[in-house]
Amino acid sequence: MDNKRKYVIPGDVVTTGPFRPEQNVELQGNKIISTTIGISEIYDDSVKVIPLTGKYIPKINDLVIGKVISHTSLSWELDINSCYVGFLPAQDVFGRDFSAHADELSSKLKSGDLVAARIANFDRTRDPLVTISDRDLGKIDTGDLVKISPSKVPRLIGKRGTMIQMIEMATDAAITIGQNGWVVVSCESPEGLLKAKKAIEMVNEKAHVANLTDQVKEMLESKGES
Structure with missing residues (x-):
């Protein structure tokens, strides 16, 4: 059973089968249907949808301001005021010759830094990819x-x-x-x-x-x- 979180709108089938409907879902036959816009979560034997009021849903080309949460050896994770996390690939900042061994990501951006970025790619099933390779994008130093x-x-x-x-x-x-x-x-x-x-x-x-x-x-x- 795929219990990954996914974005749902009213009427979407979250899952089928012997689950207990909790918040913002209803049972129709053997289908559990979302009653709100939000992120579905399935755990143990129950299903709920966390409503998305006040949260941002990414759209490709949107300009967003993100806050660096952490990084792996290949990318930074940005808080973008969403139920999704923005991923900024290191190559985007260091250029094509980026080497995961030689280049230390925190030398460019560290936790807490603010970044102006664009949503480069997003399709509801996974966290969005962001880019800072346009003019006027990148680390925000003041403000x-x-x-x-x-x-x-x-x-x-x-x-x-x-x-x-x-x-x-x-x-x-x-x-x-x-x-x-x-x-x-x-x-x-x-x-x-x-x-x-x-x-x-x-x-x-x-x-x-x-x-x-x-x-x-x-x-x-x-x-x-x-």
Whole structure:
């Protein structure tokens, strides 16, 4: 029986056979069906689906911000705010002549480092492959990490980039937005940094509000602490 975790949507058959349905699944005949979007888990004799609210589902070409968790001799593992782990191959960083014996991975990236990367390959059955071989990708040396819900990212960017441009212009901050809901903000002025972070958090909390742009603008234009 294949008990590997897999991504499921409502109506997907998780498994068949004599299992006990636990969370977010129901029994239909001899089939156990998922009732939510999530990751299915089968252990011992029971089946459950862990819901994916607030977690990022990778899509090819997405820009993500990842945090290095660990590495093997051939790749780094990145936390990308997902139920999946991002794999960054060492060859991607060291180049084609990479040698697993001679090149020490931690000389380039170590645990805790932040990286701007793209999802290079992903197909629900295994963890995604990420790349940093484009321009503007790679290790992030400066800036503060702000975490928002991945579903709020489009609101933070705004129509044709209007929201994020407004925040950057008002604060002189440089903001990198990962589709996975992780945002890096860097700014030379401490006040600008504070305001930019506050604006991002405002969007995260009030994404549903109709006049959000005006509210953010008002906060950005206010002097000192409001």
